[in-house]
Amino acid sequence: TQLLEQSPQFLSIQEGENLTVYCNSSSVFSSLQWYRQEPGEGPVLLVTVVTGGEVKKLKRLTFQFGDARKDSSLHITAAQPGDTGLYLCAGDRQGTSGSRLTFGEGTQLTVNP
Amino acid sequence: NAGVMQNPRHLVRRRGQEARLRCSPMKGHSHVYWYRQLPEEGLKFMVYLQKENIIDESGMPKERFSAEFPKEGPSILRIQQVVRGDSAAYFCASSRTDYGYTFGSGTRLTVV
Secondary structure, three states: OOOOEEEOOEEEEEOOOOEEEEEEOOOOOOEEEEEEEOOOOOOEEEEEEOOOOOEEEEOOEEEEEOOOOOEEEEEEOOOOHHHOEEEEEEEEEEEOOEEEEEEOOOEEEEEEO | OOOOEEEOOEEEEOOOOOEEEEEEOOOOOOEEEEEEEOOOOOEEEEEEEEOOEEEEOOOOOOOOEEEEOOOOOOEEEEEOOOOHHHOEEEEEEEEOOOOOOEEOOOEEEEEO
16 A cells, blocks of 8 residues: 655644645655645645656745655745645556555645735 | 536435435546545545446445446446445546546535
8 A cells, every 4th residue: 555644734824934745655656746625625636746856836836746756745935825725645656457546644734814 | 618527515314325426527538536535534546437447446345335437427436325434525536648637526425
């Protein structure tokens, strides 16, 4: 069983602060995806990283895939209350039986005005 | 440009009844996945289907749970003889390729 560990589990910060969420595994993934989930809704895909060492930026969000493709991080600059939500990382292992995602437990982010 | 449609959004069943959850994938998507999210836990993979085929059901409980994706119509996740432990949010996702899922809004099943 491949496990993805996210940290921290909960994060409460003030508007304007920076933060980093980590996603770690002992297993190699062919790609890693980050989702954001709001209460009562399904996860929404933010980004997919595929290449070891890859860095992707989405406005104030920066995503990085580790060189060994076992870990990833999400960095948010100047957080805003609208960034509040559950952030999930998910690893994709493309095997012969198809592509299933292994999700981390999530990081619940609260940005206070 | 409809996304992944799941219904019902909320479902209440008494212990021992059957629950049927429906999922219509995005247009053009041929891969359908079902995930379960228990309170205070992350999403857990249940089953991966393509039209008329179950590709990977390694995450499905061995008893009472079944899934199908017929040639015509939505994918169905069926839970027979529900128990309280089945209470959870069930999410369907679809994709065209193996990268980048689109999730539905989920069905929240409550067993009373």
